[in-house]
Amino acid sequence: MAENDDSVFDPSLLKKKKKKKTTFDVDAAMAEGSPTEAGDNTDKENTEPASYADNVDLDMDDLESFGKKKKKKKKPFNLEELDSALPSDTTVVEPSEPAQEDAVEDSFDYDMDFSKTKKKKKKKKDIDDLVAEDEKEKAEEKENENENQTWGGSDRDYTYDELLKRVFEIMHDKNPEMAAGKKQKFVMRPPQVVRIGTKKTSFANFTEICKTLHRQPKHLLDFLLAELGTSGSVDGNSQLIIKGRFQQKQIENVLRRYIKEYVTCHTCRSPDTILQKDTRLFFLQCETCGSRCSVASIKSGFQAVTGKRAAIRAKTT
Amino acid sequence: MSIQNLNTFDPFADAIKGADDDVQDGLVHIRIQQRNGRKTLTTVQGLSSEYDLKKIVRACKKEFACNGTVIEHPEYGEVLQLQGDQRENICQWLTKSGLAKPDQLKVHGF
Numbered sequence A: 001m002a003e004n005d006d007s008v009f010d011p012s013l014l015k016k017k018k019k020k021k022t023t024f025d026v027d028a029a030m031a032e033g034s035p036t037e038a039g040d041n042t043d044k045e046n047t048e049p050a051s052y053a054d055n056v057d058l059d060m061d062d063l064e065s066f067g068k069k070k071k072k073k074k075k076p077f078n079l080e081e082l083d084s085a086l087p088s089d090t091t092v093v094e095p096s097e098p099a100q101e102d103a104v105e106d107s108f109d110y111d112m113d114f115s116k117t118k119k120k121k122k123k124k125k126d127i128d129d130l131v132a133e134d135e136k137e138k139a140e141e142k143e144n145e146n147e148n149q150t151w152g153g154s155d156r157d158y159t160y161d162e163l164l165k166r167v168f169e170i171m172h173d174k175n176p177e178m179a180a181g182k183k184q185k186f187v188m189r190p191p192q193v194v195r196i197g198t199k200k201t202s203f204a205n206f207t208e209i210c211k212t213l214h215r216q217p218k219h220l221l222d223f224l225l226a227e228l229g230t231s232g233s234v235d236g237n238s239q240l241i242i243k244g245r246f247q248q249k250q251i252e253n254v255l256r257r258y259i260k261e262y263v264t265c266h267t268c269r270s271p272d273t274i275l276q277k278d279t280r281l282f283f284l285q286c287e288t289c290g291s292r293c294s295v296a297s298i299k300s301g302f303q304a305v306t307g308k309r310a311a312i313r314a315k316t317t
Numbered sequence B: 001m002s003i004q005n006l007n008t009f010d011p012f013a014d015a016i017k018g019a020d021d022d023v024q025d026g027l028v029h030i031r032i033q034q035r036n037g038r039k040t041l042t043t044v045q046g047l048s049s050e051y052d053l054k055k056i057v058r059a060c061k062k063e064f065a066c067n068g069t070v071i072e073h074p075e076y077g078e079v080l081q082l083q084g085d086q087r088e089n090i091c092q093w094l095t096k097s098g099l100a101k102p103d104q105l106k107v108h109g110f
Ligand SMILES: [Zn+2]
Pocket: A265, A266, A267, A268, A269, A270, A286, A287, A288, A289, A290, A291
């Protein structure tokens, strides 16, 4: 998933920044007149909020104890430290690398976003429960991808609902095909089921449906027969002949269960999936969100004897 | 303190062991089979062997007004077999009597 990559990427970026900072730790710092640096930055980037300068001041006070904080940074709840650490890093780094001004500025923007959102989160932490926390974490990741426009404008805290709405808007903008919230319609022709005589049923467009679902006919066949507790085979006209009497509605039900288990992604419900066999287990690999999960193996299980017992006895002896 | 974390553990060992893991998957499989004509048969596989299946079948027969039997299967253990489509009935009854939790029940068929 894209978010995953980002979340992996985030800490490493912070770490890099941190390392750079520690090298500057001793000689740079206060004398440089960091507040003015910050002022430059705010001029360059109009997105910076008014509270930024205050932030930097706090950071400068905190500079001596950075060594300790570095160790803690992995923990998600050490937000205050993160807050204070990030802006100062960049301010210290910037004068040393004037050539990479643009690049630094970009990452600076990024960091600011991060710290700001983190801060928001921290303030609300006591009210919101853990689930909300998670949601917000996601929100932040999304925020980071996006350039922040509405955040810099004011000092007020955004409500949880506003944040949530924003995440979903961004998610929809970025992934119009993703089934977040809206269910994606999966259009398929209904199965054509015809009775043959009194004891058999024909599933005429069986092969066609296998093609629409991108599944091996054998796999679907195994499933159908196991679920219906009967036997059958594909004939010359590529239709499936099933022993027993079944109505279209009933076949449809079984097909629906098959699609739910073996076709649509269990995470995002996208039908764009691949079924792979790996060490006796089937795995469903999603092409949309990249999730991969094992699916139940098809077992017909116990089969009761339903035929004429005399005939079976005759066959076995 | 021994270092147990370093022992190799194969999470798929159960799956590789054999096909009989169906018995141990903790699910109660409720299936339906067609017989001749409109007649059907319901089978219940995977009930814990701690239960007395004979008592269960006796109670079910009375409750659903159908015939039934217990079949000893070498692979799947004791299997309950009831006449007619008793899937709804048996699900409700198993849940109500506390013999199986609703999420343990796996209903197959059309
Ligand atoms: Zn998916």
